[in-house]
Amino acid sequence: MRILLIGAAGMIGRKLAVRLAADGAVGGVAITALDLVDVVPPPVPAGLPGRVTVRAADLSAPGTADQLAAARPDLVFHLAAIVSGEAEVDLAKGYRVNLDGTRALLDALMATGTCPRVIFASSLAVFGPPFPARIPDDFAPQPATSYGAQKLMAEILVSDLSRRGLIDGISLRLPTICVRPGAPNRAASGFFSGILREPLAGLPADLPVPETTRHYFASPRAAVGFFLHAATLDTGALGQARALTMPGLSATVGDQIDALRRIAGPSAVALIRRTDDPLVARIVAGWAADFDAARARALGFTVEADMDAILRVHVEDELGGRIVAPASAP
Amino acid sequence: MRILLIGAAGMIGRKLAVRLAADGAVGGVAITALDLVDVVPPPVPAGLPGRVTVRAADLSAPGTADQLAAARPDLVFHLAAIVSGEAEVDLAKGYRVNLDGTRALLDALMATGTCPRVIFASSLAVFGPPFPARIPDDFAPQPATSYGAQKLMAEILVSDLSRRGLIDGISLRLPTICVRPGAPNRAASGFFSGILREPLAGLPADLPVPETTRHYFASPRAAVGFFLHAATLDTGALGQARALTMPGLSATVGDQIDALRRIAGPSAVALIRRTDDPLVARIVAGWAADFDAARARALGFTVEADMDAILRVHVEDELGGRIVAPASAP
Numbered sequence: 001m002r003i004l005l006i007g008a009a010g011m012i013g014r015k016l017a018v019r020l021a022a023d024g025a026v027g028g029v030a031i032t033a034l035d036l037v038d039v040v041p042p043p044v045p046a047g048l049p050g051r052v053t054v055r056a057a058d059l060s061a062p063g064t065a066d067q068l069a070a071a072r073p074d075l076v077f078h079l080a081a082i083v084s085g086e087a088e089v090d091l092a093k094g095y096r097v098n099l100d101g102t103r104a105l106l107d108a109l110m111a112t113g114t115c116p117r118v119i120f121a122s123s124l125a126v127f128g129p130p131f132p133a134r135i136p137d138d139f140a141p142q143p144a145t146s147y148g149a150q151k152l153m154a155e156i157l158v159s160d161l162s163r164r165g166l167i168d169g170i171s172l173r174l175p176t177i178c179v180r181p182g183a184p185n186r187a188a189s190g191f192f193s194g195i196l197r198e199p200l201a202g203l204p205a206d207l208p209v210p211e212t213t214r215h216y217f218a219s220p221r222a223a224v225g226f227f228l229h230a231a232t233l234d235t236g237a238l239g240q241a242r243a244l245t246m247p248g249l250s251a252t253v254g255d256q257i258d259a260l261r262r263i264a265g266p267s268a269v270a271l272i273r274r275t276d277d278p279l280v281a282r283i284v285a286g287w288a289a290d291f292d293a294a295r296a297r298a299l300g301f302t303v304e305a306d307m308d309a310i311l312r313v314h315v316e317d318e319l320g321g322r323i324v325a326p327a328s329a330p
Numbered sequence: 331m332r333i334l335l336i337g338a339a340g341m342i343g344r345k346l347a348v349r350l351a352a353d354g355a356v357g358g359v360a361i362t363a364l365d366l367v368d369v370v371p372p373p374v375p376a377g378l379p380g381r382v383t384v385r386a387a388d389l390s391a392p393g394t395a396d397q398l399a400a401a402r403p404d405l406v407f408h409l410a411a412i413v414s415g416e417a418e419v420d421l422a423k424g425y426r427v428n429l430d431g432t433r434a435l436l437d438a439l440m441a442t443g444t445c446p447r448v449i450f451a452s453s454l455a456v457f458g459p460p461f462p463a464r465i466p467d468d469f470a471p472q473p474a475t476s477y478g479a480q481k482l483m484a485e486i487l488v489s490d491l492s493r494r495g496l497i498d499g500i501s502l503r504l505p506t507i508c509v510r511p512g513a514p515n516r517a518a519s520g521f522f523s524g525i526l527r528e529p530l531a532g533l534p535a536d537l538p539v540p541e542t543t544r545h546y547f548a549s550p551r552a553a554v555g556f557f558l559h560a561a562t563l564d565t566g567a568l569g570q571a572r573a574l575t576m577p578g579l580s581a582t583v584g585d586q587i588d589a590l591r592r593i594a595g596p597s598a599v600a601l602i603r604r605t606d607d608p609l610v611a612r613i614v615a616g617w618a619a620d621f622d623a624a625r626a627r628a629l630g631f632t633v634e635a636d637m638d639a640i641l642r643v644h645v646e647d648e649l650g651g652r653i654v655a656p657a658s659a660p
Contacts, residue, residue, distance in 0.1 A: 091494070128570060140470040142489075142571060149490035153483045159472075160479035164421070240458060241472060 001026055002033040004068055006059055006105070007079030007121070009038035011180065014045075015224050016077060021045035021052070026075060027232035035071055038080065060101035069108035072116075075231055078105060079121040085187060087147035098150035103157060110166040118158065119230045122171040122243060124216070126152040127288055134290040137245055144286065159242040162235070170230045170238065175248030175291075175303070178217040178256075179314035188283045192217070195253070196260055196311060199268040202324035208277030211254035214289035218248045219313040222303045229301055237299065247303040249310065250290035259307035263315070264323050331356055332363040334398055336389055336435070337409030337451070339368035341510065344375075345554050346407060351375035351382070356405060357562035365401055368410065390431035399438035402446075405561055408435060409451040415517060417477035428480035433487060440496040448488065449560045452501040452573060454546070456482040457618055464620040467575055474616065489572040492565070500560045500568065505578030505621075505633070508547040508586075509644035518613045522547070525583070526590055526641060529598040532654035538607030541584035544619035548578045549643040552633045559631055567629065577633040579640065580620035589637035593645070594653050 003020060007013040017036055024047070025031055032050040036042040041056045057064045059080050080101065087094030102120070109116055127135060128144030143149040158169035180193035184205075191208055192215060198205035218226075226246050235242075261269045293301075304310045315321060333350060337343040347366055354377070355361055362380045366372040371386045387394045389410050410431065411417075417424030432450065439446055457465060458474030473479040488499035510523035514535075521538055522545060528535035548556075556576050565572075591599045623631075634640045645651060 091496075138470050140468050143486065144493070144570060146490050146494070149486050153486050156473065156479050156483050156486075160476050163474070164476070166421075240474060 001029045001031050001075060002035075002071055002073045003031055003075045003077070004035045004037070004071065004073035005077045005079070006037045006068070007077075007081065008036035008042035009040050010079055011182065012121070012177070012220060012223050012227075013038065013077075013079045014043060015220055016079075016227055017042065018045040019224050019228065021048035024048060024050075026228065033071065035068065035073065037068060058097075058101075059105055060097045065101075065104035065108035066111075068105065069112050072112050072114055073109075074114070074116055076105070076109060076116055076118045077121075077227055077231075078102065078118060081121065081151075082147070083187075084123075084125060084145055084147040087150060088145055091146060094146050094150055098147065099153050102154040106157060106161055106167060106169075110161060115165060115168050117231060117235075118167045118169040119227050120154060120158050120169060120171045122151045122155050122173045123148065124173045124175065124245065124288060124291065126155065126173060126243075129286050131288045134250075134292055135245075135288055136292045137295045155243040159240060162242050163240050168235055169242055170233065170235065171243040172226050172230055173243060173245045174223055174226070175216045175218040175246055177220055177223055178310055179219070179318070181220070181314070181318045188280050189215075191280070192253075192256070195272050196256060197314065199260060199271040200264055200311070200315065200319060200323055202271075204271045204273055206275045207253065207272050208275055208280040209253060209284055210281070211257065212252055213281070213284055214250060214252045215284070216248040216250050216288060216291055217307075217310060218246065218303045219310045221313045221317060226301055233299060241295075244296045244299070244301070245291050245293045247293040247297050247301050248291060249304050249307065251307050255307050259311050262308060263311045268323070331359045331361050331405060332365075332401055332403045333361055333405045333407070334365045334367070334401065334403035335407045335409070336367045336398070337407075337411065338366035338372035339370050340409055341512065342451070342507070342550060342553050342557075343368065343407075343409045344373060345550055346409075346557055347372065348375040349554050349558065351378035354378060354380075356558065363401065365398065365403065367398060388427075388431075389435055390427045395431075395434035395438035396441075398435065399442050402442050402444055403439075404444070404446055406435070406439060406446055406448045407451075407557055407561075408432065408448060411451065411481075412477070413517075414453075414455060414475055414477040417480060418475055421476060424476050424480055428477065429483050432484040436487060436491055436497060436499075440491060445495060445498050447561060447565075448497045448499040449557050450484060450488050450499060450501045452481045452485050452503045453478065454503045454505065454575065454618060454621065456485065456503060456573075459616050461618045464580075464622055465575075465618055466622045467625045485573045489570060492572050493570050498565055499572055500563065500565065501573040502556050502560055503573060503575045504553055504556070505546045505548040505576055507550055507553055508640055509549070509648070511550070511644070511648045518610050519545075521610070522583075522586070525602050526586060527644065529590060529601040530594055530641070530645065530649060530653055532601075534601045534603055536605045537583065537602050538605055538610040539583060539614055540611070541587065542582055543611070543614055544580060544582045545614070546578040546580050546618060546620055547637075547640060548576065548633045549640045551643045551647060556631055563629060571625075574626045574629070574631070575621050575623045577623040577627050577631050578621060579634050579637065581637050585637050589641050592638055593641045598653070
């Protein structure tokens with residue numbers, strides 16, 4: 001099996017590449033080639049006996065998509081994107097990469113005549129307010145950002161080309177990833193991970209919103225699992241509805257803090273600093289708090305059952321099983 | 331007021347141009363320039379004191395959109411499209427015209443910095459089965475054709491650019507137009523107009539589906555009214571939901587025939603030949619039968635109240651008020 005993974009230097013992309021290399025197979029079929037692509041050179045995962053190619057390329061640049069499709073991949077993971085904030089600031093770049101790049105890729109894959117399985121990383125940003133408390137699978141998308149609009153347009157293209165039998169596509173609408181590894185960033189959602197990740201490393205973290213704030217989460221490991229499950233799913237069961245809201249854990253900030261207390265103790269919780277930020281609180285209040293995701297669950301997609309499990313994934317996968325005691329702890 | 335009308339040689343486009351020229355104003359503001367564009371030269375409507383320009387141009391060809399936007403229109407009607415059947419047969423052409431052409435137009439209009447009102451002719455083909463008996467305004471679009479996918483993608487772009495204040499757009503999802511003037515065509519929906527239009531002209535017509543078949547209609551005159559109403563609508567009331575399902579009349583083929591009998595008598599009805607066509611019946615069975623359109627109605631969009639009114643519009647607007655007796659009638 002030949003696999004093309006675009007966006008392989010991103011957080012989920014790197015983990016997916018590591019997992020593919022470690023597994024050596026998808027659905028029991030050996031991976032003979034793994035092409036890793038991103039705008040910066042992606043890291044080479046260890047362990048794959050098959051050929052691993054690493055390429056730094058811009059999917060939206062002329063010719064790139066055709067070059068990538070020339071290897072006639074059987075399975076394509078498309079995770080490359082301009083993120084939400086940048087897509088809102090730079091309108092043309094967002095449409096060029098998130099829409100035109102995706103279209104160029106699908107056009108090039110179509111032209112191979114091989115109807116590859118294509119897993120497209122979409123987003124719950126396709127939905128916009130007003131929201132019901134728990135959003136059903138048949139809720140009508142209404143993007144409130146250009147990023148969400150671009151992801152939705154790409155989803156529609158994936159569905160249309162799949163209906164025509166030109167590709168065999170699935171779009172995965174991902175929950176907010178938590179705990180997101182790495183340094184704190186300026187994304188409005190950053191604190192959802194920061195208030196767990198930083199204290200688990202013995203460092204302070206800011207909490208800019210009330211503890212009653214509710215959001216919808218999956219671990220990075222669960223996200224990798226979504227992509228792998230989608231790779232072998234029987235798409236005959238999907239019909240024309242090729243975009244799936246992934247299962248997630250709906251939890252409040254209070255739930256997150258309670259889990260942190262259980263996993264790492266009160267000294268870790270004491271590292272969270274309440275720093276009210278009305279702007280962040282207002283942004284986050286416009287986000288959805290919960291999704292039903294009944295369809296994806298029925299199709300076998302799974303996610304953590306509680307916030308404790310999400311924390312344990314982080315401790316195992318990022319911290320080598322070790323929680324760092326805060327400097328000020330006894 | 332400077333108006334740009336693209337798709338001005340089409341059935342609705344021609345009628346809209348005639349109406350604009352006759353009115354000489356939109357919302358009480360005099361029309362100083364009317365630019366009529368289509369891939370074939372559109373007819374010049376009579377009566378407008380302002381400047382009328384006629385242009386044969388392909389919106390999806392490089393440079394066309396910029397040329398059209400250079401006149402800095404205040405109001406743009408965009409009705410140009412590859413129709414459903416052709417978009418299904420020629421995938422690349424459908425995306426090029428229906429998506430890329432629309433995007434080129436909107437990009438060029440954005441670049442003027444004038445935030446023009448843009449009325450985009452969308453379609454109920456954005457929806458796909460399974461349908462409820464009466465489709466509510468918040469039903470999630472799921473196109474079953476490439477045409478529907480292209481229209482939906484363009485709607486999302488119109489909404490996103492309007493949210494950003496770059497254009498002031500509205501997408502109108504039009505019902506099936508009935509009675510469609512002109513010669514019979516091979517569209518699967520053609521009989522809905524044919525069984526009325528042909529007998530009213532004293533000619534026979536084929537009916538390939540059962541009389542219980544239900545569909546959703548508006549007259550050409552009502553469609554022109556939708557565009558004119560959208561031109562002066564207060565878009566502040568729309569929020570981010572810029573795509574509107576237009577009101578229509580839900581009626582069965584039996585309702586159509588009853589109306590024909592009342593308007594033109596039993597001899598006209600006798601010109602309808604039952605010619606069962608399982609393929610057409612199967613295609614039509616996949617179409618929606620009724621829409622709520624509560625939102626558009628609340629915003630002041632109006633349509634005929636019954637099939638008799640739809641027939642009378644045809645007799646007045648196309649037949650000069652005169653019904654032709656069938657050759658075989660007494």
